[in-house]
Amino acid sequence: MPRRSILTAAQRGSLFALPEDPGELIRLYTFSDADLSVIRRCRGSANRLGFAMQLAYMRYPGVFLPVDSAPLAALLHIVATQVNVEASKWSEYGQRAETRREHPLELQAVFGFRLFTTPQYQASVEALAGVADQTDKGIVLANALVARLRAEKVLLPSASVIERVCAQALTGANRRMYAALTAQLMPAHWRGLDALLKRRDDSAVTWLVWLRQSPAKPNSRHMLEHIERLRAWQALELPAGIERGVHRNRLLKMAREGAVMTPADLGKFESQRRYATLVAQAIEGQATVTDEIIDLHDRIIGKFFNTAKNKHARQFQASAKSINDKVRLYGQIGQVLLTAKEDGADPFDAIESVISWDRFAASVEEARKLAQPEDFDFLHRIGDSYATVRRYAPEFPKVLDIRAAPGSTDLLDGIETLRAMNAAKSPTLAPDAPTGFVKKRWQKLVINDTGIDRRYYELCALSELKNSLRSGDVWVQGSRQFKDFQDYLVPAEKFETLKEADQLPLDAVAASHHYLHDRLNLLEAQLAIVNDLSRASELPDAVITESGLKITPLDAAVPESAQALINRAAMALPHVKITDLLLEVDSWTNFSSHFTHLKSGDQAKNKTLLLTAILADAINLGLAKMAESCPGTTYAKLS
Secondary structure, three states: OOOOOOOOHHHHHHOOOOOOOHHHHHHHOOOOHHHHHHHOOOOOHHHHHHHHHHHHHHHOOOOOOOOOOOOOHHHHHHHHHHHOOOHHHHHHOOOOHHHHHHHHHHHHHHHOOEOOOHHHHHHHHHHOHHHHOOOOOHHHHHHHHHHHHHHOOEOOOOHHHHHHHHHHHHHHHHHHHHHHHHOOOOHHHHHHHHHOOOEOOOOOOEHHHHHHOOOOOOOHHHHHHHHHHHHHHHOOOOOOOHHHHOOHHHHHHHHHHHHOOOHHHHHOOOHHHHHHHHHHHHHHHHHHHHHHHHHHHHHHHHHHHHHHHHHHHHHHHHOHHHHHHHHHHHHHHHHHHHHHHHHOOOHHHHHHOOOOHHHHHHHHHHHHHHOOOOOOOOHHHHHHHHHHHHHHOOOHHHHOOEEEOHHHHHHHHHHHHHHHHHHOOOOOOOOOOOOOOOOHHHHHHHEEOOEEOHHHHHHHHHHHHHHHHHHOOEEEOOOOOOOOHHHHOOOHHHHHHHHHOOOOOOOOOOOHHHHHHHHHHHHHHHHHHHHHHHHOOOOOOEEEEOOEEEEOOOOOOOOOHHHHHHHHHHHHOOOOOHHHHHHHHHHHHOHHHHOEOOOOOOEOOOHHHHHHHHHHHHOOOOHHHHHHHOOOOOHHHHO
């Protein structure tokens, strides 16, 4: 069976391609004085040009150019100009067999070029091991190999040899990956992984297929089903940190490849590869289900808030006529009372002239029922949805390994209280239950005259958990989207080791003086290229004359036909103020509390004004122009 190619024809050609940018050509193929002194030793102008061209091609792309091949015209011009020979002399080069034999040997002896030999083959496979552990993309491996060979002045072999080196490096990386994912497995793990390929009881699908299913709707039934899936993944009890021996990219690729295969296809793999693929799917599957559970909770809580808000608005709208009648009635009563005061008349008689006392008492009671809370908040209506939350609330925090930053330990204490209460099946909360996470908006509902309201306490905790997961103050072990921020960073010990060895995988150097030195050298090199291009009148889209530098204006990158689509998309978006969006984010994160008065330390009473001032600074508009752009706002208020 023929080996599957890991490179396309276009990718093979790109390994030996020359750059098309004139500036890059000049940078790569500018000879030093030492190079030119060696080139001048050649007898005859054609030999000098040919020798220089061979030197250029050996350096980049790293091959010996056959004399019957036509070099790139732009490169031939650059080299011919430097050696002061006409480009047409190339056709006269290499007519003697001795020249074709001697020049490659001399170039290797003088400039240190080497041929790609059998020892180089094995060394290249070993050198690519680190790259192959990170990716299985053939072109990435091939580019890494070519870059290494050029740096070591090894002439490139054929594309087929490069492809074989990359394929062998990938094979070794796959074997190491399979071994890393299966080395710690015990017989119990093998049995659990094998069971994933079996059918569920009274079902036509396997456990693996069922575990891959996503929830259809954000409701308590699908939440409980997904929690059951997470428990099934957790029941495998894979060794902790088993995935750390494999690069994240390769692990995810293996899991995705396994996900598109049928259980029958997976069963045909040899045992080590099959178990490694199932382990990768288990790790990624558990993270996916964890994220989907959190997303379900987020959507359920968000749905409850929207329902409460809409119900609040509908009730207020339905009561609008009654409220208007009461306002008009009390407006009449107020007017007669003011008149009675001016005339010195009896105020009670004045009221009775408008409405009888019985009807007045009834209207007061009706007005009390129509009145909304003082802050006009709809939050109290979220309690109507408590029964739905309660169906999954006992299992939701129990199945997740929730951690918190120091600033959110109060919320974590509240979640632990709910766990303990649910485990003990206690209907009430202890009077000393932690309430540090309860925001001011929730306090009047959570804490009342009789103590702590269990219903609103649980709703508040779950709502704050949703917000804290969004902000990153709280994370979940095993999650992909809501994991600890430290997991994104290189471990401190490894960072220090790499820093001391000057092996940090960063484009910028760690020391500032080295960085500045490198940037200055790069600037000088780029300026030299610009000077060469300007002397040859080859600056792209620019020209330097006695009057100065003239640059061709850039053409619009967006076609005119796209403007209609842009306008339609803009019209479909809601027209809201940026400060309103910031206020919504502030309701989740309370970030505005950190902007305090410079002298008194007090928080701003007018959050809209505060956010307007912050926005003015953020977009560099300034307070004066921002005041002009916002009606009703002055520079004095913003400052």
